[in-house]
Amino acid sequence: MTANSGAAEPIAPTGAAMIVADIAIVGGGLAGSLAAAVLARAGHRVALVEKRAVHPDEFRVEKIGSQQLDVFRRLGFIRGLESMACPYDRVLNIREGKVVDVSVGQAYGFTYSHLVAMARGQIPDPSSLIIDEVTAVSCSDDVQHLDFASGRRLQARLVVLATGMAGVLGYRLGIRRRLLAAQHSVSFGFTIARRDGAPFDFNALTCYGERASDGIDYLSLFPVPAGMRANLFMFRDPTDPVMRELRRDTAATVLRLLPGLRCYLGDFLVTDRVQNWVMDLSIVEGHLQPGVVLIGDAFQTNCPAAGTGVARLLVDVERLCTEYAPRWLMTEGMSKEKISQFYSDPAKVAADQQSLRMARFRQALTSRGDIGWDVRRRLHFLRRKIIHRVDQARPGWLGRVRTALRA
Incomplete structure (x- = not known):
C-alpha cells in the first residue's frame, strides 16, 4: 500500500469488527494527536486510539515559545495555537527580588487539555479518533494488529506508541523502561490572581530560587485564558514536609521560599486546584522492533524544569511524520531496519541527548x-x-x- 492509496477512503466504520488503517497511533495526548493530524492531512489513513473522548485537564505542557513555535508553523498548527492561547512577548526574570534580565520573544500560555483538543481538531476525518482501549498488540515485519476492549480489532502497517509513561503495551512487546534518575524533580502548577482583581504589573515573570538548600529552580508566571498561571520547579525529596505545605497553603509557602516575589505579586490568592507531578528520568530498552515506533515520553522522559520536553516531542513528531513514516509506507514491509532509521535520526538523537544534559545541569545549578x-x-x-x-x-x-x- 502506497502513501496515497487510501487517501480517498475513510478508515472502517466504528461499528465494524475489523478496522483497517495505514497507521495506528495509540495515545491521544499531545504527541499522538499532533502526529495523527500531520499524517492524516498528508493523505494517510490514520486511526488515533484513545480511551477518553475529551482529554482531562492534566498538569503537562502549558506554554510554548522560541524555536518550538517554528515547528508549529512548519507543521501547520500555529493558527490553531493562536486561537486558544494567550500570547506574551516579555518575561521579567528576577532573583532575590532584583531584576536579572528581561527575556524578549513570542510565547503562548494555555491549558494542556485545550492544546490537545486543538490538535485533534486538525484531523480531517473525525472518525479517525477511536474511543476504545487497546488490550493487546502484535507486531511483525508486515502487518500489525491491535485488539480492543470492545472486541474490535485494528489492522495497520505501522503502530505508533504515544502512550507517555504508561508502558503496559510496550511491556507486552518486551519493551522495558530503564530508570536513569528516580524522583528527579517535582513540579507544581496552579493559577493565581490579585485579591483586589487588578492585573499584575508584569506580562510574565520568572523568579529563580535564592538558596541551594531550598532546591528551587524557578517559579514561572505567565498568562493563560483562566488567569496568571504558576509553574514551580524543584529538585527536592517529594516526601519533604514542604510539599504538603505547598499543597495546603500555597501562597504563604511560595512567599516563604521566594521572599523576593512579595513586592511583585502583592496580595494574591490561588484560584484553582494545586496540581503536582514527580518526574523520573527514564529511557526505554528493547524498543527496536518491527512495525512499532515510540515517540515522546513513551521513548524518553524529560525534566520539566529544563524546558526540553515539548522540543523533544516536536522533533519526534516532525521527523517521524514528515520524513520516515511516509517513506516507509511507499515500500513493502515494516522491518526493524526501517524503524531503526527514526531512532538514529541525527535531529532526534541530538534532542534526546540535549534533554538529558539539561536535566542534569538544571539540577546541579539549582541544588549543588x-x-x-x-x-x-x-x-x-x-x-x-x-x-x-x-x-x-x-x-x-x-x-x-x-x-x-x-x-
Missing part, C-alpha cells in the same frame, strides 16, 4: 552546594545581569553580535 557549583551559579546570574545592563545602555547590540557570530 559545593564551592564549585556555588561559584558557577553566581557567575551564571552575574553574566546575565551584565549582558542585560549593557543591552539597556546600547539597545540591540546583543542581537547584532549574535547575527555577526552566525554569519
Whole structure:
C-alpha cells in the first residue's frame, strides 16, 4: 500500500469488527494527536486510539515559545495555537527580588487539555479518533494488529506508541523502561490572581530560587485564558514536609521560599486546584522492533524544569511524520531496519541527548552546594545581569553580535 492509496477512503466504520488503517497511533495526548493530524492531512489513513473522548485537564505542557513555535508553523498548527492561547512577548526574570534580565520573544500560555483538543481538531476525518482501549498488540515485519476492549480489532502497517509513561503495551512487546534518575524533580502548577482583581504589573515573570538548600529552580508566571498561571520547579525529596505545605497553603509557602516575589505579586490568592507531578528520568530498552515506533515520553522522559520536553516531542513528531513514516509506507514491509532509521535520526538523537544534559545541569545549578557549583551559579546570574545592563545602555547590540557570530 502506497502513501496515497487510501487517501480517498475513510478508515472502517466504528461499528465494524475489523478496522483497517495505514497507521495506528495509540495515545491521544499531545504527541499522538499532533502526529495523527500531520499524517492524516498528508493523505494517510490514520486511526488515533484513545480511551477518553475529551482529554482531562492534566498538569503537562502549558506554554510554548522560541524555536518550538517554528515547528508549529512548519507543521501547520500555529493558527490553531493562536486561537486558544494567550500570547506574551516579555518575561521579567528576577532573583532575590532584583531584576536579572528581561527575556524578549513570542510565547503562548494555555491549558494542556485545550492544546490537545486543538490538535485533534486538525484531523480531517473525525472518525479517525477511536474511543476504545487497546488490550493487546502484535507486531511483525508486515502487518500489525491491535485488539480492543470492545472486541474490535485494528489492522495497520505501522503502530505508533504515544502512550507517555504508561508502558503496559510496550511491556507486552518486551519493551522495558530503564530508570536513569528516580524522583528527579517535582513540579507544581496552579493559577493565581490579585485579591483586589487588578492585573499584575508584569506580562510574565520568572523568579529563580535564592538558596541551594531550598532546591528551587524557578517559579514561572505567565498568562493563560483562566488567569496568571504558576509553574514551580524543584529538585527536592517529594516526601519533604514542604510539599504538603505547598499543597495546603500555597501562597504563604511560595512567599516563604521566594521572599523576593512579595513586592511583585502583592496580595494574591490561588484560584484553582494545586496540581503536582514527580518526574523520573527514564529511557526505554528493547524498543527496536518491527512495525512499532515510540515517540515522546513513551521513548524518553524529560525534566520539566529544563524546558526540553515539548522540543523533544516536536522533533519526534516532525521527523517521524514528515520524513520516515511516509517513506516507509511507499515500500513493502515494516522491518526493524526501517524503524531503526527514526531512532538514529541525527535531529532526534541530538534532542534526546540535549534533554538529558539539561536535566542534569538544571539540577546541579539549582541544588549543588559545593564551592564549585556555588561559584558557577553566581557567575551564571552575574553574566546575565551584565549582558542585560549593557543591552539597556546600547539597545540591540546583543542581537547584532549574535547575527555577526552566525554569519
